[in-house]
Amino acid sequence: SQALASCLLEQLDPSKHSLGYLYLLEAYSSGPILREQASGYLLTVVEFINSCSAEQIRLTPDKFVSVCKSFKDQVMQLQVAIQGVAPLRTAIRKLQTSSEHLTTLHPDFLLLCLLSKCYKAALSILDDDIFEVDQPRDLFLYCYYGGMINIGLKRFHKALECLHNVVTAPMTALNAIAVEAFKKYILVSLIHNGQVPSFPKYTSATAQRNLKNYTQPYIDLANCYVTGKFSELETSIQTNIEKFQADNNLGLVKQVLSSLYKRNIQRLTQTYLTLSLQDIAGAVQLKTPREAEMHVLRMIQDGEIFATINQKDGMVSFHEDPEQYKTCEMIEHIDSSIQRLMGLSKKLSSIDEHISCDPAYLTKISRERQRFDFDDFDSVPHKFLQT
Amino acid sequence: MDGDEEGVVGPMGDEAMFPNGGGDGQQQRGSKAVMGGEQMDVEAYASLYTGRTKVTRLLFIADRCGNEGMQLEALRLAYDEIKKGEDSQLYREAASKIAGRLGPQYTLDQAWADSIDRRAEQRKDKLENELSGYKTNLIKESIRMGYNDLGDFYYAHGQLGDAFKNYVRTRDYCTTSKHIIQMCLNVILVSIELGQFMHVSNYVSKAEQTPDTLDPVTVAKLRCAAGLAYLEAKKYKLAARKFLETGPELGNNYAEVIAPQDVATYGGLCALSSFDRTELKNKVIDNINFRNFLELVPEVRELIHDFYASRYASCLEYLENLKPNLLLDIHLHDHVETLYTQIRHKAIIQYTHPFISVDLHTMADAFKTGVAGLEKELEALITDNQIQARIDSHNKILYARHADQRNATFQRVLQTGVEFERDARAMLLRANLIKHEYNQRAARKI
Numbered sequence: 001s002q003a004l005a006s007c008l009l010e011q012l013d014p015s016k017h018s019l020g021y022l023y024l025l026e027a028y029s030s031g032p033i034l035r036e037q038a039s040g041y042l043l044t045v046v047e048f049i050n051s052c053s054a055e056q057i058r059l060t061p062d063k064f065v066s067v068c069k070s071f072k073d074q075v076m077q078l079q080v081a082i083q084g085v086a087p088l089r090t091a092i093r094k095l096q097t098s099s100e101h102l103t104t105l106h107p108d109f110l111l112l113c114l115l116s117k118c119y120k121a122a123l124s125i126l127d128d129d130i131f132e133v134d135q136p137r138d139l140f141l142y143c144y145y146g147g148m149i150n151i152g153l154k155r156f157h158k159a160l161e162c163l164h165n166v167v168t169a170p171m172t173a174l175n176a177i178a179v180e181a182f183k184k185y186i187l188v189s190l191i192h193n194g195q196v197p198s199f200p201k202y203t204s205a206t207a208q209r210n211l212k213n214y215t216q217p218y219i220d221l222a223n224c225y226v227t228g229k230f231s232e233l234e235t236s237i238q239t240n241i242e243k244f245q246a247d248n249n250l251g252l253v254k255q256v257l258s259s260l261y262k263r264n265i266q267r268l269t270q271t272y273l274t275l276s277l278q279d280i281a282g283a284v285q286l287k288t289p290r291e292a293e294m295h296v297l298r299m300i301q302d303g304e305i306f307a308t309i310n311q312k313d314g315m316v317s318f319h320e321d322p323e324q325y326k327t328c329e330m331i332e333h334i335d336s337s338i339q340r341l342m343g344l345s346k347k348l349s350s351i352d353e354h355i356s357c358d359p360a361y362l363t364k365i366s367r368e369r370q371r372f373d374f375d376d377f378d379s380v381p382h383k384f385l386q387t
Numbered sequence: 388m389d390g391d392e393e394g395v396v397g398p399m400g401d402e403a404m405f406p407n408g409g410g411d412g413q414q415q416r417g418s419k420a421v422m423g424g425e426q427m428d429v430e431a432y433a434s435l436y437t438g439r440t441k442v443t444r445l446l447f448i449a450d451r452c453g454n455e456g457m458q459l460e461a462l463r464l465a466y467d468e469i470k471k472g473e474d475s476q477l478y479r480e481a482a483s484k485i486a487g488r489l490g491p492q493y494t495l496d497q498a499w500a501d502s503i504d505r506r507a508e509q510r511k512d513k514l515e516n517e518l519s520g521y522k523t524n525l526i527k528e529s530i531r532m533g534y535n536d537l538g539d540f541y542y543a544h545g546q547l548g549d550a551f552k553n554y555v556r557t558r559d560y561c562t563t564s565k566h567i568i569q570m571c572l573n574v575i576l577v578s579i580e581l582g583q584f585m586h587v588s589n590y591v592s593k594a595e596q597t598p599d600t601l602d603p604v605t606v607a608k609l610r611c612a613a614g615l616a617y618l619e620a621k622k623y624k625l626a627a628r629k630f631l632e633t634g635p636e637l638g639n640n641y642a643e644v645i646a647p648q649d650v651a652t653y654g655g656l657c658a659l660s661s662f663d664r665t666e667l668k669n670k671v672i673d674n675i676n677f678r679n680f681l682e683l684v685p686e687v688r689e690l691i692h693d694f695y696a697s698r699y700a701s702c703l704e705y706l707e708n709l710k711p712n713l714l715l716d717i718h719l720h721d722h723v724e725t726l727y728t729q730i731r732h733k734a735i736i737q738y739t740h741p742f743i744s745v746d747l748h749t750m751a752d753a754f755k756t757g758v759a760g761l762e763k764e765l766e767a768l769i770t771d772n773q774i775q776a777r778i779d780s781h782n783k784i785l786y787a788r789h790a791d792q793r794n795a796t797f798q799r800v801l802q803t804g805v806e807f808e809r810d811a812r813a814m815l816l817r818a819n820l821i822k823h824e825y826n827q828r829a830a831r832k833i
Binding site for chain 2: 129130131132133136139161164165168169170202267270271272273274275276279313315318320321323324325333334337338340341344345347348351
């Protein structure tokens with residue numbers, strides 16, 4: 001039947017007859033794909049994705065998703081993940097009903113980006129806000145991969161957002177994705193903020209009770225970090241180094257280590273106007289002033305502190321943040337933030353209104369009402385109060 | 388209490404925390420302060436107190452002082468005092484501590500101890516019989532007195548737990564305010580000795596709530612007890628307030644717990660470490676009642692005035708001189724370090740407050756300490772946000788730093804915006820997930 005499907009496929013035009021094409025393609029993909037035909041298959045799928053019509057495929061999203069998934073499997077099997085990045089991105093755009101919609105393809109796309117190390121390609125998808133989710137499981141994977149890509153791009157605050165969403169998502173049973181996400185969350189929190197915040201109120205009880213049991217080495221690491229002593233942190237890392245390696249988190253852990261120096265030096269900028277390199281080395285527990293100079297230099301280059309090094313005296317002068325908030329760019333930035341937030345605010349109020357008209361909500365509310373005073377009556381129509 | 392003591396010059400025991408500028412020049416005043424800078428005159432100190440607290444204090448001094456002469460003196464006085472009483476357990480303890488070093492008069496007199504125990508047994512039986520007699524008669528007043536007597540008896544014999552229980556039991560049989568006050572004072576006395584300061588606070592409030600007005604001596608006693616409870620709980624500000632409110636009527640009337648010198652010292656030090664300048668002036672320096680107390684410990688008076696007048700070196704010097712003796716005080720000893728650190732920090736903060744820039748060398752001289760050490764202290768205070776300043780380590784100058792409000796506001800605003808956005812988006816996402824789950828559940832039900 002595969003041969004039949006492929007021969008019929010040639011007769012159809014993917015852009016005009018997308019639906020039919022899709023059915024046939026799906027039938028073709030559902031069987032095993034032989035190695036020799038694999039590259040041909042890949043080309044066919046890519047061409048289809050690029051030329052198909054979005055309205056038609058949205059009529060049977062499942063089949064589209066299934067085709068894309070088998071495409072992804074093929075690509076991974078042949079270890080040419082990079083070939084799958086652009087097509088899947090197009091596929092997502094076509095499948096989405098809006099840019100806020102999370103499809104099942106999102107995590108697959110991110111997976112391919114990760115495997116092929118094309119982090120930047122994922123940016124356009126990642127920067128879209130997600131408000132509508134098909135399957136919660138997709139969200140977990142999407143946010144987890146998204147976190148990893150952001151870590152790769154060194155956008156730690158975005159990574160923190162993604163991982164935070166995984167950890168605090170409603171869940172009734174603990175899943176492995178959440179555990180892994182929590183491990184990375186701890187590490188990224190340390191790098192970005194110097195501490196791990198406690199679970200917010202809205203975290204599910206399952207997460208609050210159980211996550212810590214599976215991530216003990218990381219919690220110990222966080223506790224050592226907070227003391228600010230480099231040697232303690234190093235010993236803590238050494239004791240658990242196999243576990244970190246097994247989780248593929250060793251790179252992140254090393255970044256945590258170097259971030260400790262940065263944090264200590266930043267603390268010095270709060271107290272001193274000028275400080276000798278010798279004293280910096282002593283305060284931050286580095287071995288020589290030369291190392292201190294290197295660290296400070298790197299931090300100045302990265303824009304993490306504002307300072308000047310006087311090599312003659314061996315002194316570093318710390319300066320205030322020169323940002324005066326008076327430039328045009330800053331005004332634009334503030335203005336666009338305001339606009340964005342106002343949009344978000346409107347969205348929130350519209351959702352609130354929507355829920356207050358929802359029958360299920362109203363029945364629940366009216367059941368809890370004790371009395372009906374004249375003051376209690378508001379403008380809710382009477383029919384919604386019938387239980 | 389009033390005496391011209393010639394004490395031995397120089398502190399004993401612990402080393403001073405920071406180098407002193409000069410020697411202790413106060414002793415020539417012929418001061419009445421036995422808690423002063425000279426080596427403590429144990430006898431004079433002990434004469435301030437009566438009852439069990441005298442013995443407890445003497446034994447504490449003997450344990451802590453580290454100087455054999457003083458230790459033996461304290462133990463001798465303790466022994467004599469115990470022999471006047473009826474606590475055989477304490478007697479044995481004191482005798483074993485002396486270990487024969489004071490000669491044959493001060494060894495364990497087993498016969499005396501045994502006779503005390505025998506008498507105690509007899510008296511206890513007698514009291515208990517009487518009490519059961521009263522109970523069958525159901526005369527409230529007699530039952531109350533019976534329990535009270537039992538309480539007194541156990542207290543005299545050092546069985547504080549039983550004393551406490553019996554005193555508390557009198558509560559149900561108290562009919563007048565006077566009874567209640569008596570009960571409260573007894574319970575407070577035992578609780579202080581047991582170290583259960585929760586009960587002290589409770590019973591102080593109970594006593595203060597009686598409908599009749601209390602006589603000034605009782606009011607003063609209750610304030611002292613409350614102050615001690617706060618001191619123990621490390622609530623120095625509240626403790627200071629209580630001690631400062633104690634009226635001069637206290638005099639020697641509470642010698643079984645506290646001496647007026649103690650009120651002055653505790654109140655003064657707690658106030659210095661926790662009050663701001665205004666409160667210090669109003670409640671301590673301008674406080675006429677408290678002046679009477681401060682007269683008894685001139686060093687404390689001097690050091691408070693020095694602090695207020697920014698003569699920090701002199702103030703810290705007085706503190707150092709007082710330290711060894713304060714470490715021998717049963718209530719204050721574990722708070723001395725904290726209070727001293729707080730006072731020192733306050734001094735540093737107060738010093739830097741009026742200046743835009745401060746030369747660290749000058750400041751180090753004013754505090755009689757080294758520049759490096761001072762720099763470290765300042766660093767800690769700046770990190771703690773107690774001083775708004777920055778250190779120029781190269782030139783050793785401290786510059787006051789007033790945060791640019793405008794920039795800070797912008798920063799905060801942008802940050803708030805970012806956080807709001809992040810939280811709102813996460814919330815919408817979660818709401819969507821929950822709705823999804825809810826729909827699934829609803830779908831399944833159908």
